[in-house]
Amino acid sequence: MTRLHVDRERCAGAGMCVLTVPEVFDQDDRDGRVVVRSDTAAADPSAMRDAVTLCPSHALSLRDDP
Structure with a gap:
């Protein structure tokens, strides 16, 4: 399964x-950085790759589970 990884420090x-x-x-109201608001498993895989x-x-990446 592919999972989303978010590096907020890099955002x-x-x-x-x-x-x-x-x-x-x-986006966080305080600093504007990315916030994941829902389970990404239900999201359109193509749209996630686009994001x-x-x-x-380069704060977002998709990684395969080992």
Whole structure:
């Protein structure tokens, strides 16, 4: 299974993930960094890949479970 990994320290708060998959991502009201708001397993895999690709700070990645 592929899982989403989020590096909040790396996040620049550009919001591309929120625009791409708003049902999964949000931005923290305090610092603008990414917040995962729902279970990503139900999200469209293609949209999740787009969010990872569009992230300008490379704070998102998809990783296969070992």
